[in-house]
Amino acid sequence: MAVYSTRFIDPVNLMPLVLKRRSVIPGFGLAFGFTVLYLSLLVLIPLAAAFLKASALSWHEFWQLVLSPRAMASYRLSFGGSLVGAIANLFFGVLAAWVLVRYDFPGKGILDSLVDLPFALPTAVAGISLATLYSPNGWLGRLLATLGVHIAYTRMGVIVALTFIGLPFVVRTVQPVLQDLDREFEEAAASLGANRWQTFTRVLLPSIFPAALTGFGLAFARAVGEYGSVIFIAGNMPMRTEITPLLIVIKLQEYDYSGATAIAIFMLMISFAMLLGINLLQTWSGRQGRAESARGEPSRPFESLYVAEGGQ
Amino acid sequence: MATSLTWTGSKSSGPSFAASGALTESASLRWILIGTALVFLSVFLFLPLAVVFSSALERGIGAYLAGIRDPDALSAIRLTLLAAGIAVPLNMVFGVAAAWALGKFDFIGKSILISLIDLPFSVSPVVSGFIYVLMFGLQGLLGPWLIDHGIRIIFAVPGIILATIFVTFPFVARELLPTVQAQGNDEEEAAVSLGASGWQTFWHVTLPNARWALIYGVILCNARAMGEFGAVSVVSGHIRGLTNTMPLHIEVVYDDYQFVAAFAVASLLALLGLVTLAVKSLIEWQARRAAQIAQAGGGEP
Numbered sequence: 001m002a003v004y005s006t007r008f009i010d011p012v013n014l015m016p017l018v019l020k021r022r023s024v025i026p027g028f029g030l031a032f033g034f035t036v037l038y039l040s041l042l043v044l045i046p047l048a049a050a051f052l053k054a055s056a057l058s059w060h061e062f063w064q065l066v067l068s069p070r071a072m073a074s075y076r077l078s079f080g081g082s083l084v085g086a087i088a089n090l091f092f093g094v095l096a097a098w099v100l101v102r103y104d105f106p107g108k109g110i111l112d113s114l115v116d117l118p119f120a121l122p123t124a125v126a127g128i129s130l131a132t133l134y135s136p137n138g139w140l141g142r143l144l145a146t147l148g149v150h151i152a153y154t155r156m157g158v159i160v161a162l163t164f165i166g167l168p169f170v171v172r173t174v175q176p177v178l179q180d181l182d183r184e185f186e187e188a189a190a191s192l193g194a195n196r197w198q199t200f201t202r203v204l205l206p207s208i209f210p211a212a213l214t215g216f217g218l219a220f221a222r223a224v225g226e227y228g229s230v231i232f233i234a235g236n237m238p239m240r241t242e243i244t245p246l247l248i249v250i251k252l253q254e255y256d257y258s259g260a261t262a263i264a265i266f267m268l269m270i271s272f273a274m275l276l277g278i279n280l281l282q283t284w285s286g287r288q289g290r291a292e293s294a295r296g297e298p299s300r301p302f303e304s305l306y307v308a309e310g311g312q
Numbered sequence: 313m314a315t316s317l318t319w320t321g322s323k324s325s326g327p328s329f330a331a332s333g334a335l336t337e338s339a340s341l342r343w344i345l346i347g348t349a350l351v352f353l354s355v356f357l358f359l360p361l362a363v364v365f366s367s368a369l370e371r372g373i374g375a376y377l378a379g380i381r382d383p384d385a386l387s388a389i390r391l392t393l394l395a396a397g398i399a400v401p402l403n404m405v406f407g408v409a410a411a412w413a414l415g416k417f418d419f420i421g422k423s424i425l426i427s428l429i430d431l432p433f434s435v436s437p438v439v440s441g442f443i444y445v446l447m448f449g450l451q452g453l454l455g456p457w458l459i460d461h462g463i464r465i466i467f468a469v470p471g472i473i474l475a476t477i478f479v480t481f482p483f484v485a486r487e488l489l490p491t492v493q494a495q496g497n498d499e500e501e502a503a504v505s506l507g508a509s510g511w512q513t514f515w516h517v518t519l520p521n522a523r524w525a526l527i528y529g530v531i532l533c534n535a536r537a538m539g540e541f542g543a544v545s546v547v548s549g550h551i552r553g554l555t556n557t558m559p560l561h562i563e564v565v566y567d568d569y570q571f572v573a574a575f576a577v578a579s580l581l582a583l584l585g586l587v588t589l590a591v592k593s594l595i596e597w598q599a600r601r602a603a604q605i606a607q608a609g610g611g612e613p
Contacts, residue, residue: 020419025500026510031413035425038406042477043431049453050443092352099349103342111350113593114357119532120585121361122539123437124559125578128566129360132367132575139359164356183335190335225436228541228559232566245438249546252442257451264439275434279427 047268054265057258065262074244077158081243082223085162090216093170094208100171101178115172118165123228130161131232153235158243161230166219173215177208210285217281221274225267364582368575379565379576387553388561388577391469395544395557396537399476403533404526407484411522412514414485415492416500426489432481437542441475444547448474467549472557475543480533487529491522524595535588539581 020028054062065071099105100112118126134141134151141152151157181204189199227245235241242250244267251260337345368376379385410429414422432440446452448465458465465471499521503513519526541559548555556564558577566574 020417023417023497024504025416025497025513026504027412027514028417031409032417032419035406035410035413035429038402038409039425039428042474043481044428046443046447046478047431049447053446053453092349095345096349096353099346103346105346109593111353111357113589114353114361116589116592117357117361117585120535120588122535122541122559122578122581122585124541124562125364125539125581125585126360127541128562128574128578129363129367132571133359133363139363140355164360167356186335196335196337221434225439227436227438227545232563245436245542248438248442252445252546260442261446264442267436267439271434271436271439275427275430 050261050265050268054261057262061258062262062265065259066266068259070238070242071244071247071263073239074242074247077155077241078224078244081155081158081162082166082220082226084159085166085223086216086220088159088163089166089170089219090212093167093215093219094174094212097171097174097178097208101175116168118167123165123226124232126164126229127161127232130164130229131157134160134233152233153241155241157233157235158230158241161233162223162226165226165229166223169219169222170212170215173211173218174208177211181207210281214278214281214285217274217278221271221278224274225271361582361586364575364578367571368579370575371572375572376576376579379570379573380580382573384553384556385558385561385565385573385577388556388558389580391472391556392538392558394469395473395476396534398473399480399537400530400534402477403480404484404530406481407486407488407529407533408526410485411488411492412518415489415495416497416518429482429485432478437479437540438546440478441543441546444471444474444478466547467551468555471547472544472555475547476537476540479540479543480537483533483536484526484529487525487532488522491525492518495521524599528592528595531588531591535584538584 057065096115100108100115131152132138134144134157136142136145136150136152138152141150144151149156151160185203185207186199189203190196194202225245227243227249230243231246234243234246236246244263248260248264248267251257251263336342368379380389414426435443445466448454448458448471450459450466452466465474495518499517500513503517504510508516539559540557541563544557545560545563548557548560550556550560550564552564558581562574562578562581565577
């Protein structure tokens with residue numbers, strides 16, 4: 001790879017039209033070479049191999065497997081449940097971010113740290129814990145059973161688990177925007193006669209909307225592929241409470257490799273599409289954010305994680 | 313005269329305007345909002361965490377310890393430590409190399425490379441494990457060759473390590489890159505022009521500046537490596553005492569209705585998660601304090 005080339009100098013501007021800008025700092029070759037090698041061996045080649053394997057199926061076979069009734073039922077549950085969970089997180093996430101930024105109350109610091117729990121708690125632990133909590137003799141399950149509501153081993157259970165694992169995203173994308181928001185905008189709105197509700201819907205909401213939408217997209221993408229926290233609470237009945245990742249595992253256990261491959265490739269294509277969509281959303285919301293806070297924003301070195309962790 | 317009257321009028325309305333609630337919510341609305349957020353966060357965060365520890369200790373400390381001291385549990389703990397012990401250092405070296413190449417240099421295709429590094433985050437854990445099955449499994453691309461040479465990767469420890477590396481791949485690079493980029497190249501260029509070698513520049517200039525981001529990336533990578541379930545589940549084959557990691561052991565024991573034993577091992581992973589959160593809060597507090605000191609120092613000549 002000709003990354004070192006510095007020969008193409010544009011004679012008019014003396015702007016080097018180079019593949020890599022010249023730098024006095026050494027070590028580019030080693031670092032770049034290792035990065036690309038490691039990435040290729042562990043990520044790109046296995047991913048390419050999966051597509052190569054799938055190409056053994058004919059176009060017709062592939063879609064027949066992808067669109068089989070049992071697979072379709074699993075998409076409805078995985079995508080529908082993820083959508084409901086992400087909508088719940090959109091609403092409660094904005095509320096939680098607002099409360100954590102604007103109000104003071106005892107225990108706020110601990111609560112703020114705990115918001116990241118769904119990232120830090122292994123999914124299998126979350127899974128058995130949620131299943132126990134909402135089972136008919138669990139703390140919440142017993143309570144809800146008296147009201148006639150059953151969550152464990154129903155579709156509601158899937159939604160609860162998918163809400164849990166998506167919880168940090170909206171809170172953590174909206175929180176920094178609210179923190180940086182200049183109070184002057186609200187003061188201006190109020191001085192022009194807006195009441196608090198008008199200020200909220202016309203001034204605050206438009207400012208946090210791009211960030212909230214990004215958080216929503218990240219929560220949704222993460223939920224679609226989620227496995228560990230769902231399978232314990234879901235009941236896993238084919239056609240009813242079976243999520244798509246579980247269907248892939250079941251097909252594998254039944255040695256139905258072509259079925260598993262087709263659905264896995266389909267899910268991969270959807271994840272790549274969502275990744276692209278979220279990237280576009282972030283570029284857009286980043287531009288919005290910059291337009292609003294033209295003053296240099298304080299450095300937030302840890303924010304990137306929430307941005308990066310989109311849809312595991 | 314008229315102007316001065318309006319002026320005093322607007323002046324006196326100043327304080328009452330702020331107090332009239334145009335800039336804050338009424339106390340009752342404030343408490344409703346706080347209450348709703350508290351209920352939501354408690355139900356989804358505090359309760360699941362409390363269930364883990366209360367279920368683990370339900371039958372007393374003896375049953376709890378028995379669940380952890382079980383030979384299968386101990387071998388699962390050993391395998392988890394082994395997989396994380398290999399995956400985390402490898403991904404750390406990769407993260408540092410990627411942050412150096414991407415953070416200190418400009419080249420064509422840089423943003424594509426960053427997106428490719430992010431890829432594993434967007435893939436479902438089950439699919440992550442499955443692509444290694446398609447590569448190294450019996451029906452996989454390299455399957456026949458591996459059988460001829462007597463090498464087992466799928467349903468064996470190497471597969472578990474590979475799957476763990478894949479799902480934790482971007483953590484260190486992703487945490488390190490923004491910090492390395494934000495630091496700029498001035499200090500490194502100064503060091504090099506003063507005669508420092510590349511390694512010296514890295515060890516004495518870049519690394520100390522980025523140490524908190526590196527530590528944070530590593531603990532996150534480690535937490536995910538030890539807790540990964542879906543990807544590892546696909547490649548492991550669930551052989552008790554041989555290829556079960558802690559999360560897989562939890563599943564097996566839980567499905568066997570041994571709830572105390574399942575939650576006992578789960579409580580160890582939950583503790584790891586809590587320690588991760590505590591370290592994260594500590595590092596963030598450190599970063600905030602450093603920023604405040606820098607700001608206060610910046611005001612002086």
